[in-house]
Amino acid sequence: MLPALSHVDTWIFDLDNTLYPARANLFALIDARMTAFVADLLKVDRIEAFRVQKEYFLGHGTTLAGLMAHHDVDPHAFLSYVHDIEMDVLEENAPLAAHLACLPGRKLVFTNGDKPYALKVLDRLGLGASFEAVHDIIAMDLAPKPSASAYAGLCAAYDIDPARALFVEDMARNLKPAKAIGMTTVWVDNGSEQHHDADRDYVDYRTDDLTHWLEHILEAR
Structure with missing residues (x-):
């Protein structure tokens, strides 16, 4: 293990565009379903629905929170409507599963999606047995990342010491609250970020490929 990470005993991972590459474009299918939901709800065209959807996402953390x-x-x-998608764009990732198995300590998924969807994604990736639990939007009492309560609830639910935890996420803004409570942070910078901060001092490590990053830290002795 990379010496700088030898203190970590809890490894926390976002799901979408983190445990699978953004180029899979799975979230585009969800995005389209969200736009359709908003268009039907507000009786507007797709262009206006998309505008409202992104406004709510940026202002509330998720489109759902805004709605x-x-x-x-x-x-x-x-959640049932937007997650009703095919997942054939996802492929099993045996190297990632092997690296996760080598990490010392607990492994958790922390997602603004819901658990049934997360479990389907994990199974498709061959990661169904890689994680102890999924902490989803329902477990967060519907207050999504980056709400501070989401991180406090995660730590309380699994008795996590933030100073001994590491959080991996493709949305850099979701790392800021994690860093504020003492977690080590890893940004998967793969182009999926939709909110840009000039100052990213809250990012400890940056990578564009989670599998390769885990391989690096496991070989760095």
């Missing part, structure tokens, strides 16, 4: 705040949308109906 709940402004339109009292049923979260379960929304």
Whole structure:
């Protein structure tokens, strides 16, 4: 293990565009379903629905949070609708599974999606047995990353010492609250970030390929 990470005993991973490459473009299918949901709900065309969707995403952390705040949308109906997609663009990643198995300590998934969807993605990637648990948007009481309560709830649920935890995420802004409570942070900079900060001092490590990064830290002795 890379000496600088020898203190880590809890490894926390985002799901979408983190455990699989952004080039798979799976989230584009979800994005299209969200646009369709908003268009139907507000009775607007797809262009306006997409604008509203992104406004809510940037302003509330997720499109769902914005829809709940402004339109009292049923979260379960929304999640069921937007996650009803085919996953044939995802491929099994045996090297990633092997690297995860070599990490010392616990492994968790921390996602703004819901657990049924996350489990389907993990199974498709060959990572179904790689993680102890999935902490999803329902477990967060529907207050998504980057809400501070989401991180506090995760730590409380699994008795995590943030100073001994590492969090991997493709949305850099979701790393800021993790760093604030003492976690080591890893940004998977693969082009999926939709919010740009000039100052990213809260990012400890940066990579464009999680599998290769894990291989590097495991071989660095």
